[in-house]
Amino acid sequence: MEDLTKAEEKIFSAAKEEFIEKGFDGARMQAIADRAGISKAALHYYYRSKEKLFKxxxxxxxxxxxxxxxxxxxxxxxxxxxxxxxxxxxxxxxxxxxxxxxxxxxxxxxxxxxxxxxxxxxxxxxxxxxxxxxxxxxxxxxxxxxxxxxxxxxxxxxxxxxxxxxxxxxxxxxxxxxxxxxxxxxxxxxxxxxxxxxx
Amino acid sequence: MEDLTKAEEKIFSAAKEEFIEKGFDGARMQAIADRAGISKAALHYYYRSKEKLFKxxxxxxxxxxxxxxxxxxxxxxxxxxxxxxxxxxxxxxxxxxxxxxxxxxxxxxxxxxxxxxxxxxxxxxxxxxxxxxxxxxxxxxxxxxxxxxxxxxxxxxxxxxxxxxxxxxxxxxxxxxxxxxxxxxxxxxxxxxxxxxxx
DNA sequence: ATTTGCCTTAACCATCCGGTCAAACCATGT
DNA sequence: ACATGGTTTGACCGGATGGTTAAGGCAAAT
CATH class of the missing domain: 1.10.357.10 (Tetracycline Repressor, domain 2)
Incomplete structure (x- = not known):
């Protein structure tokens, strides 16, 4: 994995938690944003879509x-x-x-x-x-x-x-x-x- | 399982297919209704909620x-x-x-x-x-x-x-x-x- | 023929969700 | 002080989704 900024790191680890707990269908972008302590818009700024983040x-x-x-x-x-x-x-x-x-x-x-x-x-x-x-x-x-x-x-x-x-x-x-x-x-x-x- | 009317039978078997293919989160009530060839309202008439049907x-x-x-x-x-x-x-x-x-x-x-x-x-x-x-x-x-x-x-x-x-x-x-x-x-x-x- | 009770439907509702956007924020370079 | 460009956000959008409702259909019972 390439090096990530601190924000990206936080988002990615938040995404891991959410996806692991809920699966793709059950996971919510808003929940990932909340876990990472940022807005949903910022989340989409870094990882454009749910699919891409998931993959x-x-x-x-x-x-x-x-x-x-x-x-x-x-x-x-x-x-x-x-x-x-x-x-x-x-x-x-x-x-x-x-x-x-x-x-x-x-x-x-x-x-x-x-x-x-x-x-x-x-x-x-x-x-x-x-x-x-x-x-x-x-x-x-x-x-x-x-x-x-x-x-x-x-x-x-x-x-x-x-x-x-x-x-x-x-x-x-x-x-x-x-x-x-x-x-x-x-x-x-x-x-x-x-x-x-x-x- | 108690005896089911033909409608219930069709609905139930449609629900089985949908849930098995998509899981609870991925399954759609509309899709179940379509498979059974009835309306979504009729579906809720027989099985009041998604959770109950799923269980x-x-x-x-x-x-x-x-x-x-x-x-x-x-x-x-x-x-x-x-x-x-x-x-x-x-x-x-x-x-x-x-x-x-x-x-x-x-x-x-x-x-x-x-x-x-x-x-x-x-x-x-x-x-x-x-x-x-x-x-x-x-x-x-x-x-x-x-x-x-x-x-x-x-x-x-x-x-x-x-x-x-x-x-x-x-x-x-x-x-x-x-x-x-x-x-x-x-x-x-x-x-x-x-x-x-x-x- | 009228009532009764089961079944079906179209239209609708409130909510949720992924995604967008324009505006603001902020650090840096000049 | 100002401009620049990456970063962040609140508000918003369109569509989907689970669930409701009021009205009607239909067949058997009266």
Whole structure:
């Protein structure tokens, strides 16, 4: 992101809050202006329309979330360590940006075209599936279709966090209990995956 | 649901479509009236307000989805068969009611209070975790915290479907490819779970 | 034929919302 | 002191939106 003046900064952060809380349809330009402590006219002076402001916010949040997730996985790590690293990182990152992650998921579902503009490449899979291949040939793990493996891991990390408000109510957790439960999951999911991959 | 006149039926089904496509904020009463082929005033005559109509729709869809998911698991099935049954049923049901499931997820996230009115009980867990206990004592599977097991299974079934528009784009599937992939998952997830549960 | 009660509609209302504009504000350079 | 140009604002606009109302239509009951 280019450098922003203080006014632009305040507006942008106000817009992030409003859009994350209310979504595109629910967000109000006046509410964004109020949060930023300026007039609605000034808001339009900086960001000409709701759509443009929204797209900038989505773009920013998308990059923020995906950059934190896409940290380099060090080459020297073993396959097992890589799996463990990916799981921990996914859970920590998504937990940290919970609201943003849900906002992204929700809005991108409604307007999937936005994704097309944002997605360039995604090498994460190859980096893991290469390590998987090597491990497989050493006979240390069983054979499995890599895309299913990836989707299994990602699902077990993301869904319990994305759907937490629902899951909490359905399984009868308290919020603090569920936070602890999600921390446990870092080890639990790792164990679940590695146990499944035994030859 | 009580019996509805033909007019009410048409209106209700029009409302379902509109709300599912646009969500509460995006839905328009006029659009619902148009779909149903009546005037906006007639619409308000039957369902007094947008909120009331919305809640009835949510309630209906919630029951429809959860009732199909909550089919009885026959007692005589073995633990393995039960796991397989749950996975297949989850994937089939959610796949069948894809749009409704996403609508529910999305709207319930924004207004979790609605859930409180809808949730009475949820015995699904006990029915499976009892079978799990028995199997564990026979030494046929390893020990695992049942809530993690359940959440793992549910996540691997739900997330790949809920997030399909995103996943398709990120993993570079076509829609038909992805449909086949999701069918494969019924066996893949089952195998993944059972392999993990080996002692 | 008239009443009764359900249904439908066109017209209308108040409010809200995104966006515009002309005027004012203010710091800087001359 | 004055002009310049970026910044800020209150007032306003057009259109959309949820909701209301008064009047009428229509079919069955009287």
């Amino acid at each position: 900038k916010v989505v773009n920013f949040i998308f990059n923020m979330v995906f950059n934190s997730v896409k940290q380099k996985i060090e080459e020297k790590l073993s396959f097992e360590e890589k799996v463990h690293f990916i799981i921990s990182m996914y859970i920590d990152t998504i937990l940290q940006h919970k609201h943003m992650a849900f906002f992204l998921f929700s809005e991108l579902m409604k307007h999937p075209q936005i994704l097309d503009e944002l997605i360039k490449k995604q090498e994460k899979i190859t980096t893991l599936s290469a390590a998987y291949q090597a491990e497989l040939e050493k006979g240390k793990i069983r054979s499995i279709e890599p895309r299913h493996l990836i989707l299994n891991v990602v699902s077990m990390c993301i869904y319990p966090i994305l759907g937490s408000p629902l899951i909490i109510r359905i399984l009868g957790f308290s919020k603090t209990e569920y936070d602890a439960f999600l921390q446990e999951r870092k080890e639990q999911v790792f164990e679940f995956v590695m146990k499944s991959l035994r030859p | 009835k729709v949510v309630n209906f869809i919630f029951n429809m989805v959860f009732n199909s998911v909550k089919q009885k698991i026959e007692e005589k099935l073995s633990f393995e068969e039960k796991v397989h049954f749950i996975i297949s049923m989850y994937i089939d049901t959610i796949l069948q009611h894809k749009h409704m499931a996403f609508f529910l997820f999305s709207e319930l996230m924004k207004h979790p209070q609605i859930l409180d009115e809808l949730i009475k009980k949820q015995e699904k867990i006990t029915t499976l975790s009892a079978a799990y206990q028995a199997e564990l004592e026979k030494g046929k599977i390893r020990s695992i915290e049942p809530r993690h097991l359940i959440l793992n299974v549910v996540s691997m079934c739900i997330y790949p479907i809920l997030g399909s528009p995103l996943i398709i784009r990120i993993l570079g599937f076509s829609k038909t490819e992805y449909d086949a992939f999701l069918q494969e998952r019924k066996e893949q997830v089952f195998e993944f779970v059972m392999k993990s549960l080996r002692p």
